[in-house]
Amino acid sequence: MYWLLRPDAARAFEDRGVRHALGRYVAVATNEKQACFRIAQLVPVSFSGEESTEELFELHDEKLEDYERLKQELDSGEKRFEALSKPERSLLHLKRTIAWRMLTACEFCERRCRRNRRKGEIGFCGLAAEARLSSEFLHMGEEACLVPSHTFFFIGCNFYCVYCQNWTISRQVEKGLPVTGEYLAELAKKRRLGEGSRNVNLVGGSPTPSLHVILDMLLNLDVNVPIVWNSNMYMSTEAMKLLHGVVDVYLGDFKYGSNECARRLSRVPRYFEVVTRNFLLAKEQGAELLIRHLVLPNHVECCTRRVLEWIAGHLGNDARVNIMGQFRPEFEAYRHAEISRRVTGEEMRAAFAIAEELGLWNLD
Numbered sequence: 001m002y003w004l005l006r007p008d009a010a011r012a013f014e015d016r017g018v019r020h021a022l023g024r025y026v027a028v029a030t031n032e033k034q035a036c037f038r039i040a041q042l043v044p045v046s047f048s049g050e051e052s053t054e055e056l057f058e059l060h061d062e063k064l065e066d067y068e069r070l071k072q073e074l075d076s077g078e079k080r081f082e083a084l085s086k087p088e089r090s091l092l093h094l095k096r097t098i099a100w101r102m103l104t105a106c107e108f109c110e111r112r113c114r115r116n117r118r119k120g121e122i123g124f125c126g127l128a129a130e131a132r133l134s135s136e137f138l139h140m141g142e143e144a145c146l147v148p149s150h151t152f153f154f155i156g157c158n159f160y161c162v163y164c165q166n167w168t169i170s171r172q173v174e175k176g177l178p179v180t181g182e183y184l185a186e187l188a189k190k191r192r193l194g195e196g197s198r199n200v201n202l203v204g205g206s207p208t209p210s211l212h213v214i215l216d217m218l219l220n221l222d223v224n225v226p227i228v229w230n231s232n233m234y235m236s237t238e239a240m241k242l243l244h245g246v247v248d249v250y251l252g253d254f255k256y257g258s259n260e261c262a263r264r265l266s267r268v269p270r271y272f273e274v275v276t277r278n279f280l281l282a283k284e285q286g287a288e289l290l291i292r293h294l295v296l297p298n299h300v301e302c303c304t305r306r307v308l309e310w311i312a313g314h315l316g317n318d319a320r321v322n323i324m325g326q327f328r329p330e331f332e333a334y335r336h337a338e339i340s341r342r343v344t345g346e347e348m349r350a351a352f353a354i355a356e357e358l359g360l361w362n363l364d
Contacts, residue, residue, distance in 0.1 A: 017363070021289065021318055021362055022290065024248065025288050035225055035227060038081070040245040042084050043063055045089050092219050100212050104116050106123055110235070110270065110274045123158075131210040133154060139201065146201065152201065156172060159267070163327070163331055167331040170206070181220050185222075188225060189222065192225045199225060199227070211239055211243075228247075228290075229252075233250070252275075253293075254292065254293050256272065261302060279314070289315065290321075291320070295351045296327055297342065308351075312359060312360055317362040318362075321363050327339075
């Protein structure tokens with residue numbers, strides 16, 4: 001039925017750019033290869049839980065080498081997934097343990113609030129230990145290669161974007177449904193096997209504050225489906241380590257080319273340095289990249305140009321880029337004259353002209 005709504009989605013996997021930048025994602029979505037989290041479930045790890053966080057991270061880094069080796073063997077056909085058995089404790093168990101340990105002085109994102117969320121303390125994201133879900137459904141409005149995308153909208157966010165289109169979720173006007181990893185896994189399995197979802201798409205708000213529960217979901221999930229981490233890419237280096245080996249595609253917003261614009265419009269420090277670092281870390285992890293850039297009115301030169309220049313210089317056409325013209329003044333945008341209107345056709349033409357000038361052809 002959804003092919004009638006999005007006929008472009010039916011042909012998306014044949015697109016040259018999709019296959020170039022997201023080839024492994026396509027193979028997982030069509031069950032030709034295994035999702036990263038499924039491989040992490042197979043890597044045996046021995047630990048008691050009494051170790052220090054530093055010791056657990058050292059063990060984690062060692063076991064990532066085993067993960068990469070197994071991933072290569074499975075991708076090449078040297079080993080068969082069906083012939084392997086799950087260990088009593090796996091790399092994914094270790095990741096979950098570390099995440100819950102981190103929750104006592106939370107540093108999931110680069111704000112590093114260090115609140116003890118397990119004791120009910122709340123940081124910038126507005127969340128304690130409980131993960132809450134606004135909604136989940138098969139999303140037909142995403143990029144064609146993602147549709148139908150099983151999208152989980154988590155409550156809470158580590159940004160305060162004055163033009164947020166999901167502000168009832170990010171600012172917690174909606175309280176959402178408290179969820180467990182086991183419950184989320186059941187939903188993901190149902191959508192994948194019963195309704196043909198192409199992926200699990202984790203968004204919000206932001207998925208980052210709910211990392212501990214998401215890892216628990218993946219530990220309980222027993223179907224093959226690619227995991228899409230749909231975020232503002234402001235994770236800490238520690239969170240990026242925990243995402244290594246579970247994320248197939250980083251669907252990252254690259255909002256600003258200017259730290260001053262980020263500070264003024266999203267209340268976030270050190271934006272450009274953190275986000276570009278994380279895109280490079282994602283690339284090092286071997287994950288695939290789909291980057292969204294929302295063109296803001298009056299921000300083509302200060303933001304769009306610098307964002308596209310960075311992508312061209314560091315990722316090139318190995319990342320698929322969606323230059324978006326959907327901006328509309330929502331939430332508190334009316335308080336900022338520069339973004340109190342929609343983006344113009346002239347601004348969008350200028351954005352695409354910059355991409356062409358830089359040799360970026362892998363555009364969604």
